[in-house]
Amino acid sequence: MKLKTMVLASTALAMAAGTAFAQDMTIVSWGGAYSASQNNAYHKPYMEKNPGINIINDESSAEAVAKLRAMNEAGNITWDLVDVVASDAIRLCDEGLALEIDHDKALAAAPDGTPASEDFGDLIVSGCFIPQIVYSTTFGYRTDVDEWGGKTPDDICDVFDLETFPGKRSLEKRPINNMEWALLCDGVAKADVYDVLETEEGQAQAFAKLDSIKDSVVWWSAGAETPQLLADKEVVIGSTYNGRLFALIEEQKQPVAMLWDAQVFDLDGWIVPAGLSEERQQRVMDYLNFATDTQRLADQAKYISYGPARQSSAPLVGKHAELGIDMAPHMPTDPANAKNTFLYNYEWWADYRDDLDAKFQAWLAQ
Incomplete structure (x- = not known):
């Protein structure tokens, strides 16, 4: 902490x-x-273009809402730009902890002149949110499990089938996605999931379904954990972000395959914390204009299998920068992978997240 204070102090002196x-x-x-992928597509090129800027990477996005609340309370905003999921962007915007953005003024137009707001379209789910990628949370499974007798999971509900597919599972240590999958696999129609989940009875139903596999679950908090658990044979099937599984399968060549059924589509993007000095805010907006243009979003897809949020970027997605493989078939939005998807309800979770987080943690402790 002392070192960080010294660095901040020396930076302030240099600027002054x-x-x-x-x-x-x-x-x-x-x-x-x-x-x-961000470092390769955005940070490095930006620092080469602006040698006076040094980008510090912080990996705290999973705690972004709580930490920004605390920073705001203390009147000390130490972050300049934060990558968050769409529902967290909505919450932070509603609470006044993120800046409202005029997307057409702040962001570059598409190469053909299409304004940024039209190029991003419906993916701008909040006035504070700058979309970056479409990704999915889905499952990977080991392909060498002897106890499965040559069978492979092809249905989301196979995750709950301990008899046919015995072994440890990994699930994220939060209610999002787990509650939806539990209801889907307990007979609730896809269109009714959030209506059911609004009720006490529906929440109890989801927890009861999760109870059926709870003793076989390893809980994860960071996206890198499931790939490591799969590689180490600590679990036989586990949820994480599709880009993490792509790296495990295609880059690390692990005996793992994707279960795309009922993958949950979600959005990820940037918010600018409220309370930055004018100088810091201008610097961040300059970075955002660069990092969210058509070419840069397409460039990120060279390193990870997430779909760029701009419509104009999609035709520019080509091959992996190092592997040389075509990236389009590895995107969650590819028609072969998107036969049965589940669309995450950002606004619903923005409203119910705090309450269900508390209930989920209480359930875990039982």
Whole structure:
């Protein structure tokens, strides 16, 4: 903590003296293969273009809402830009902890002149949210499990079938997605999931279904955990972000395959914390204009299998930068992978997240 204070103090002195010392910009994201893709597509090119800027990577996005609330309370915003899922962006915007953005003024138009707001379209789910990627949370499974007798899971409900597919599972240590999958596999129609989940009875139904596999679950908090658990044979099937599984399967060549059934589509993007100085805000907006243009979003898809949020970026998605394989078939939006998808309800979770988080943690402790 002392070292961080010293660094911040020296940076402030350098800026005040007008010297040529690098100016730090702290960008918060999720770590692992995802942060690496951002570093390659955005951070490095931006720092090459702006040698006076030094980007510091922070991997605290999973705690973004709580930490920004605490920073705001303390009147000390140490982050410059934060990568969050869409529902968290809505919450932060509603609470006044994120800046409202004029997307057409702040962001670059598409190469053909289409305004940013039209290029991103419906993916702008909040006035504070700058979309970046479409991703999915889905399952990977080991392909060498002797106890499965040559069978492979092809249905989301196979996750709950301990008899046919015995072994440890990994699930995220939060209610999102787990509650939806539980209801789907307990007979609730896809269109009715959120209506049912609004009720006490529906929540109890979801927890009861999760109870059926609870003793066989390893709970994860960081997206990198399931790939490691699968690689180490600690679990036989587990949920995580599709880009993490892509890295495990295609880059690390592990005996793992994708279960795309009922993958949950979600959005990820940027918010600018409220309360930045004018100078920091201008620096961040300059970075955002660069990092969210058509080419840069397409460039990220060279490193990870997430679909770019701009319509104009999609035709520019080509081959993996190192593997040389065509990336389109590895995207969650590819027709072969998207036969049965579940669309995450951002607004619903923005309203119910705090309450269900508390209930989920209480259930875990039972």
